[in-house]
Amino acid sequence: MKKRDMNRDWIATARTLSEALPYLQRYAGAIVVIKFGGHAMGDDEAMDTFARDIVLMRQVGVNPVIVHGGGPMINEMLDKLEIKSDFVRGKRVTDTATMEVVEMVLSGRVNKRIVQAINAQGGRAVGLSGKDANLIFCKQTNPELGLVGTPSEIDPSILRTLFDAGVIPVIAPLGAGHNGETYNINGDTAAGAIAAALKADRLLLLTDVAGVKNKEGEVLTAITAEQIREMTADGTIAGGMIPKTETALDAIEGGVRAVVILDGRAPNATLLELFTEHGAGSLIRASFD
Numbered sequence: 001m002k003k004r005d006m007n008r009d010w011i012a013t014a015r016t017l018s019e020a021l022p023y024l025q026r027y028a029g030a031i032v033v034i035k036f037g038g039h040a041m042g043d044d045e046a047m048d049t050f051a052r053d054i055v056l057m058r059q060v061g062v063n064p065v066i067v068h069g070g071g072p073m074i075n076e077m078l079d080k081l082e083i084k085s086d087f088v089r090g091k092r093v094t095d096t097a098t099m100e101v102v103e104m105v106l107s108g109r110v111n112k113r114i115v116q117a118i119n120a121q122g123g124r125a126v127g128l129s130g131k132d133a134n135l136i137f138c139k140q141t142n143p144e145l146g147l148v149g150t151p152s153e154i155d156p157s158i159l160r161t162l163f164d165a166g167v168i169p170v171i172a173p174l175g176a177g178h179n180g181e182t183y184n185i186n187g188d189t190a191a192g193a194i195a196a197a198l199k200a201d202r203l204l205l206l207t208d209v210a211g212v213k214n215k216e217g218e219v220l221t222a223i224t225a226e227q228i229r230e231m232t233a234d235g236t237i238a239g240g241m242i243p244k245t246e247t248a249l250d251a252i253e254g255g256v257r258a259v260v261i262l263d264g265r266a267p268n269a270t271l272l273e274l275f276t277e278h279g280a281g282s283l284i285r286a287s288f289d
């Protein structure tokens with residue numbers, strides 16, 4: 001299949017996971033950044049399946065880094081507190097009161113739920129946010145969005161320390177400002193910036209759709225930067241898909257080898273993408289030569 005050819009430098013030729021098993025050691029040392037979106041988290045079963053895949057990945061020597069979202073969980077808490085919030089091009093307009101809720105929900109409930117799920121599957125996960133160990137400093141994205149941040153300096157050294165210790169980092173997308181501010185970073189944006197800083201082998205953006213769809217609603221297995229620009233301009237790519245495709249382009253420009261947008265709720269989604277020939281979702285690479 002065409003997509004398979006484009007992956008030949010890194011992905012196995014196995015058709016099934018069991019066929020891939022004897023070859024898994026070839027991935028030892030690879031860095032795979034996985035954005036786990038709020039919509040992809042679904043119920044406890046989806047969380048457990050995700051956690052099992054991540055632990056298996058770590059057991060074969062891959063260094064997985066989880067960067068999570070949690071938009072729906074933030075919405076739920078804002079509703080309870082009767083705080084209104086608006087989105088502009090997929091990003092939440094964040095004032096001080098909203099920021100407090102975002103930090104509590106992401107660094108607290110959502111981060112620890114993922115850490116606990118991975119540890120329950122036999123892994124060793126540690127939760128942190130972009131504020132820990134100076135991982136992410138931000139500048140303001142746009143005054144109209146308030147405390148939404150764009151990562152400006154990333155220090156991934158803490159992640160390498162965790163890799164060496166066999167620990168799986170689970171990162172909430174928050175950043176520090178140089179004047180003591182806390183910034184809300186879109187989860188996709190944070191994952192892309194971390195993947196670029198690590199020059200990751202793969203960035204997987206897990207969501208609740210099978211991939212990027214064209215006007216006819218068909219999932220595109222491979223997309224170029226040019227197609228993404230056209231589809232965004234004509235409105236085919238909209239809402240939450242905008243930060244994902246923008247992230248994919250920035251990550252590739254920043255040195256990530258390939259980005260895949262895929263359905264995180266599909267059984268064994270991440271393992272199938274990494275270890276089998278057919279992969280899953282929409283693959284974005286610098287060039288398809």
Ligand SMILES: Nc1ncnc2c1ncn2[C@@H]1O[C@H](COP(=O)(O)OP(=O)(O)O)[C@@H](O)[C@H]1O
Nearest residue numbers: 037038039040207208212213236237238240241
């Ligand atoms: N061209 C497109 N292809 C696929 N999904 C799209 C497209 N344009 C907009 N979307 C929307 O983007 C959503 C994914 O973004 P979002 O809801 O923010 O996900 P997550 O919470 O997983 O980060 C999809 O559920 C879909 O409704």
Ligand SMILES: CC(=O)N[C@@H](CCC(=O)OP(=O)(O)O)C(=O)O
Nearest residue numbers: 037038069070071091092186187
């Ligand atoms: C700036 C911005 O929009 N931040 C997001 C952070 C969480 C996120 O990205 O969650 P999902 O991946 O589940 O959508 C927010 O406040 O919702």
